[in-house]
Amino acid sequence: MKKSDKSNWxxxxxxxxxxxxxxxSADNxxxxxxxxxxxxxxRITMTKTRKIKPLIIAAAIASTAAISMISVNAMTDGAVTAAIDSTIHKVKVFINGEETDAELVDSGVDENGVEYQVYELYVDDDEVKDDNEVRMEMNDFVGEDSRNDEDDFGNTGVYYTEEVSEAE
Amino acid sequence: MKDKRLILKLKKKDPKALDALIKEYSSYVFTIIRNILGGAFTAEDAEELSADVFFRLWENAEKLNEERSISPYLAACARNCAKNKLRELRTDYCADELFEDVISADSVQDSCEISRQLELVTECLNGLSDTEQELFVRFYYYGEKIKDISKMLGLSENACKTKLFRTRDKLRKYLAERGYTNEKIR
Known part of the structure; x- marks a missing residue:
């Protein structure tokens, strides 16, 4: 059977x-x-999950000094550090203005007698930009910083770690 | 044009458009796959491969040109899926040397290549006689037997083989002039 469209064999x-x-069966x-x-x-969900990295907020607290100071520092992957008062009840982390849940995953006293609390939050790589703005609120105090590619062990005695979740 | 409307919807990831295209073209795709697989495979095998073809269509919808008919693309995909199945399952499978080295694509990633090669093949075929075109399409894309094609065209089997050989040669030169060497044409 032939049709007129010569270009469509x-x-x-x-x-x-x-x-x-x-x-x-067309239905099959x-x-x-x-x-x-x-x-x-x-499969796509799994792939996307792989891009999500847990960011650890490690809040180290000098047991003898209650410091009402906060320093927020975002790494390329959005890692956040904070030095916080020893009585933290609520931590709020905002990435580019959007609140992100930070969950308390660990707390204790290290070998130097320093109390610490570790918070973890998840940020999709796709949503984290180079000029990411990270803001943190704890109790009444608000701290803000821009991204920084260097670890911050500064005056606050705060550190952070970063873990990469491999879903597959 | 009905195809155009459906392709545009498919590009917007409308599953109803996919279902409509399957209803419209499943017989066409299934026939090509059955012809190439031969009698060694069940209808369920052919249905599964047909599903692979339409899955590719969905995955690569954005690369389709809605101004063109979808059937050449489906024919090429159906052919490649069936050939790949034969390669997988039959260690003694010997690809038809007349065509396999000239044009083939065997993965989803090759869909762009399928589209581009189809354009070139179509351009080349347009320069051939109706008989040469029909022989080529029926043998290489539809997987029909030389015996059946020769009867339909009123030619001897040897004449068909000779014409196929010459057409293949023309196509190879045509593609080579446009930068498609055997290495690039999988």
């Missing part, structure tokens, strides 16, 4: 003995394709 020449619809094909799409969604 697939329409100009149709396969001989075209399989009739009753000899196979549709189901199978949608199954593959669902699987692909799962």
């Amino acid at each position: 697939a329409e100009k020449f149709i396969p001989n003995n075209m399989v009739k619809s009753e000899n196979f 094909i549709i189901l199978s394709v949608h199954g593959k799409l669902e699987n692909e969604k799962g």
Whole structure:
């Protein structure tokens, strides 16, 4: 069977003995394709999860001095450091103005007798820009800083660590 | 044009457009796959490969040109999927040397390549006679047997083989002039 569109050979020449619809199931094909799409969604989610890095806020507190001071420092991957009062009840971290949950994951006293608390938050790499603005609020105190690519062990005695989550 | 509307919707990731295209073209795709696989595979195998073809279509929708018919792209994908299946399952599979080295693409990543090669093949085919075009398309893209094609075209089997050989040669030169060497054409 020939059609007029000379540039389209697939329409100009149709396969001989075209399989009739009753000899196979288009519905099976549709189901199978949608199954593959669902699987692909799962794969994409996993890939995206890999990009999410937990950022550790390590708040080291001198047990003898309650310091009402905060210093926030964001690394390339958004790591945040903070020196905080010894009575922290609530930590709020804002990345580019958006509040991000920071969860207390650990606390204790290190070998030097310094109390510490470790907070963890998750930031998608895609959402973290080079000029990321990180702001932190603890109790009544608000601290703010821009990104910095160097570790901050400064006056606050604060440190941070960074872990990379590999979902796959 | 119905295809154009569906391709535009497909580009917007509308699953209903995909379903509509499957309904419209599943017979076409299934036929090509069945022809190439031959009798050694079940209808379920062919359905599964057909699903792979439409999955590729979905994955690569943004690369499609809505101004063109979708059927050449589907034919090329169906052919490649079926050929790959044969390669996977039959260690003794010997690709038809007439064409396999001239044009083929065997992964999703090659979809752009499929589109580009299709354009060039179509351009080249447009310079051939209707008989040469039909012989080439039926044999290489639709997986039809020389015996059946020769009957339909009223030619001897040897005449068909000779024409196919010459057409393949023309195509190879045509592609080589446009920068497609055997290394680049998988």
